[in-house]
Amino acid sequence: MKKLINEIERxxxxxxxNFSYDLEKEFDLISSDLNQEEQTFLKEDFDQFLLxxxxxxxxxxxxGILFLKEPEQIEKIKIASLHEHKxxxxxxxxxxxxxxxxxxxxxxxxxxxxxxxxxxxLIFPNFHRxxxxxxxxxxxxxxxxxxxxxxxxxxxxxxxxxxNDFNIELILDDQIKSKLRVKIENSREVAEPIGDKLQxxxxxxxxxxxxxxxxxxxxxxxxxxxxxxxxxxIHSGPxxxxxxxxxQNFLKFGACDxxxxxxxxxxxxxxxxKLEKRTIE
Numbered sequence: 001m002k003k004l005i006n007e008i009e010r011x012x013x014x015x016x017x018n019f020s021y022d023l024e025k026e027f028d029l030i031s032s033d034l035n036q037e038e039q040t041f042l043k044e045d046f047d048q049f050l051l052x053x054x055x056x057x058x059x060x061x062x063x064g065i066l067f068l069k070e071p072e073q074i075e076k077i078k079i080a081s082l083h084e085h086k087x088x089x090x091x092x093x094x095x096x097x098x099x100x101x102x103x104x105x106x107x108x109x110x111x112x113x114x115x116x117x118x119x120x121x122l123i124f125p126n127f128h129r130x131x132x133x134x135x136x137x138x139x140x141x142x143x144x145x146x147x148x149x150x151x152x153x154x155x156x157x158x159x160x161x162x163x164n165d166f167n168i169e170l171i172l173d174d175q176i177k178s179k180l181r182v183k184i185e186n187s188r189e190v191a192e193p194i195g196d197k198l199q200x201x202x203x204x205x206x207x208x209x210x211x212x213x214x215x216x217x218x219x220x221x222x223x224x225x226x227x228x229x230x231x232x233x234i235h236s237g238p239x240x241x242x243x244x245x246x247x248q249n250f251l252k253f254g255a256c257d258x259x260x261x262x263x264x265x266x267x268x269x270x271x272x273x274k275l276e277k278r279t280i281e
Contacts, residue, residue, distance in 0.1 A: 004029065004030070004033055004133060004137055005133065005136060005137060005140070005178070007029055008026065008029055008030065008137045008140050008141070009140055009178070011025050011026060011029070011144075013144040013145065013147075013148050015148055015152060019058065019149075019152065019156075021054075021145075022050070023046055023049070023050065023141065026046075026141050027042065027043075027046050029137075030042060030134060030137050030138070031043075033133075033134070034134070038129070038130070038134075041126035041129055041130075042126070042134075044125065044126060045123075045124040045125060045126050045127070045138075048121075048122070048123070048124070048125055049123060049124060052122050053118075053122055053123040053124070054145070056118055056122055056123065057090075057118075057123075057142060057145055057146065057149070058149060060090050060116055060118075061077075061090075061092075061146050061149045061150065061153075062149055062153050062157050062159075062160055063157075063159055063160075064116065065090065065091070065092050065114035065115065065116055066092050066114075066150075066160065067103055067159050067160075068103055068159055068160055068161040068162060069100075069102045069103055069159045069161065070100045070102045070103060070161060071100075071161045071162070071163040072094055072095075072096075072099065072100055072103060073094065073095035073096065073163070073164050074092060074093070074094055074095065074162060074164060074166045075093040075094060075095045075166060076093050076166050076167050076168070076169055077090075077091065077092055077093070077146060077150075077166070077167075077168045077169070077182075078090070078091040078093065078168075078169045078171060079139055079142055079143055079146065079168065079169070079170050079171065080169075080170075080171035080172075080174075081127070081135060081139065081171065081172050081173070082117070083128070083173065086119075086120045086121075086127075086128060087117045087118060087119060087120060088117070088118045088120060088123060088142070089115055089116070089117050089118075090115065090116050090117075090118060090146075091113055091114065091115040091116075092113070092114050092115075093112060093113045094112050094113070094114075095269075096112065096218065096265050096266065096269055097111045097112035097262050097263050097264060097265075097266075098216075098218035098219075098221065098263050098264050098265050099111065099263060101216055111262040111263055112262065123142070124138055132172060132173070135172055136170070136172055136177045136178070139170040139171075139172060139177065139178070140170060140178055140180075142170075143168045143170045143178065143180045144180065146168055146180075147168055147180050147181075147182050150162055150182045150184075151182060151183065151184065154184060162182075162184055163184060164184060165181065165182060165183050165184055166181075166182050167179045167180065167181055167182070168180040168181075168182060197209065197273065197274070198210065198211050199276065200217040200219065200220060200222055200224065201222070201224065201227060201228045201229060201243055202217060202220045202222035202243060202246045202247055202250055202256050203217060203219045203220035203222065203247075203250045203256075204275060204276055204277050204278055205217070205219040205220070205270065205273045205274070205275050206273055206274040206275070206276070207219050207273050208224055211224060211226060212224060212225065212226030214238060217256075218264065218265050218269075219264060219265055219270055219273060220246070220250045220254075220255050220256045220260075220264060221255050221256055221257070221260040221263050221264050222239060222246055222250075222256040223236075223238040223239055225237065225238050225239070227243050228243070229243065229278060229280055231243070232244045232247075232280060239256060239257070240257075241256075241257065244280070247280065
C-alpha cells in the first residue's frame with residue numbers, strides 16, 4: 001500500500017484553460033487496488049468531486065479562507081479528515097494573527113487561522129468506506145489540487161497574492177500523513193519592515209507608515225487617528241477608548257484591548273521593529 005501512496009504523489013497534476021482538469025490517472029491508480037464494489041464507490045466519488053467538490057475546493061482557496069488582496073505570510077495549510085463528523089476541515093494558518101485590514105474587510109474577526117468544514121457528501125461521499133491507505137490517497141488528490149491553486153493562482157487569480165513557500169499538511173486520524181510543498185518563485189520567506197516607520201502612540205513601537213491616517217499597528221492593533229500622548233485622555237473614536245487606556249491594556253494584555261490579543265504579532269516578529277519606550281505620568 002505504501003507503493004500506492006508513492007505513486008499517487010508522483011503523478012504530475014496539470015490544469016488547462018480556466019483551471020480545468022480531470023482525474024483519470026488518479027482514479028485508475030487508486031481503483032487498481034480495490035474490489036469491484038469499492039471501484040463502484042470510487043467512481044461515484046470521483047464523479048461527485050468533479051461535479052461539485054472541485055468548485056468547493058477552488059472557492060475555499062481562491063477567495064474564501066485564502067483571500068489575499070495584499071500579501072501575507074502563510075505558515076501552512078491543513079487538510080484534515082474529521083472521521084466522527086464525516087467532514088474534512090480545511091485551514092489556512094498565517095504566520096501572524098495581525099492580519100492585513102484589506103484581506104479581512106468582510107470578516108473582521110479573522111485571526112491567525114481561518115478554517116472551513118467540507119461536507120464529505122459534496123467531496124467523496126463514500127470516503128468512510130475505504131481503508132486508511134485509500135483515504136490517504138484521496139487526501140493527496142485534494143492536497144495536490146490545493147497546491148496547484150496556490151502556485152497557479154498567485155499569478156492568475158486576482159486576490160491570491162502569496163509570497164512565501166509553505167507546506168500543505170494532510171491529516172488522517174489526527175496524524176500528519178503527508179506534506180506537500182507549495183513553492184512560489186522569488187518567494188520571501190521572512191517579511192521585513194520596509195522603509196522608515198513612525199512611532200505608534202499606543203505601544204511605542206515604530207510600525208506606522210504615516211500618522212493620523214488610520215493605519216493599524218500590527219504590534220498592538222491600535223488604529224492611529226492622530227491622537228498622541230499630549231492628548232492621552234481624549235476618547236479615540238476608532239478604538240472606542242482613550243489612548244491612556246490603550247497603553248495600559250498593552251502593558252497588561254499585549255494589545256490595545258484584550259479582544260485584540262489574537263490579532264497582534266508574536267514576540268519574535270515584534271523584534272523586527274524599533275522600540276523607544278516613553279514614560280507617561
